[in-house]
Amino acid sequence: MKCPFCRRGTFEVTDTRTNNGGFPIRRRRRCSRCGRRVWSVETMEENPLHVIKKDQSREPFDRSKILRGLEKACYKRPVSQEQLEQLVGQVEEEVYRQYEREVPSRVIGELVMKYLRELDQVAYVRFASVYREFKDVSEFVEEVQPMLGRKR
Numbered sequence: 825m826k827c828p829f830c831r832r833g834t835f836e837v838t839d840t841r842t843n844n845g846g847f848p849i850r851r852r853r854r855c856s857r858c859g860r861r862v863w864s865v866e867t868m869e870e871n872p873l874h875v876i877k878k879d880q881s882r883e884p885f886d887r888s889k890i891l892r893g894l895e896k897a898c899y900k901r902p903v904s905q906e907q908l909e910q911l912v913g914q915v916e917e918e919v920y921r922q923y924e925r926e927v928p929s930r931v932i933g934e935l936v937m938k939y940l941r942e943l944d945q946v947a948y949v950r951f952a953s954v955y956r957e958f959k960d961v962s963e964f965v966e967e968v969q970p971m972l973g974r975k976r
């Protein structure tokens with residue numbers, strides 16, 4: 825983003841604040857040349873974060889996708905929907921704080937595992953074993969859905 829004041833410098837992000845991990849996102853930017861500071865506000869519609877998948881294709885960041893993967897991993901585990909929503913919120917917040925436009929799917933997977941491990945060991949192992957093989961959350965969801973939907 826080019827600085828409108830000196831017209832030469834570019835704005836660098838110095839601080840990012842989310843609304844409980846979601847939109848709107850406010851970013852503090854500082855011009856690299858004249859040092860002027862601005863806040864920018866981003867909404868989901870105008871600035872969707874994209875996930876870079878392992879095959880280098882991109883898709884919009886989708887929290888419901890992560891949630892579905894978690895629900896499958898937590899099948900019959902003592903984990904509430906509320907806890908899962910909270911976990912996704914934590915992941916979202918961290919992702920938006922560190923990445924501006926694109927985030928590798930690997931990063932999301934690692935974050936999910938980090939928080940899931942604290943929440944439920946069994947769910948963590950389920951998620952990790954499938955995820956590590958697929959290395960991609962969306963692939964994971966598609967692959968695991970039919971398996972877990974089956975009645976025992």
Ligand SMILES: [Zn+2]
Nearest residue numbers: 827830855858
């Ligand atoms: Zn400037």
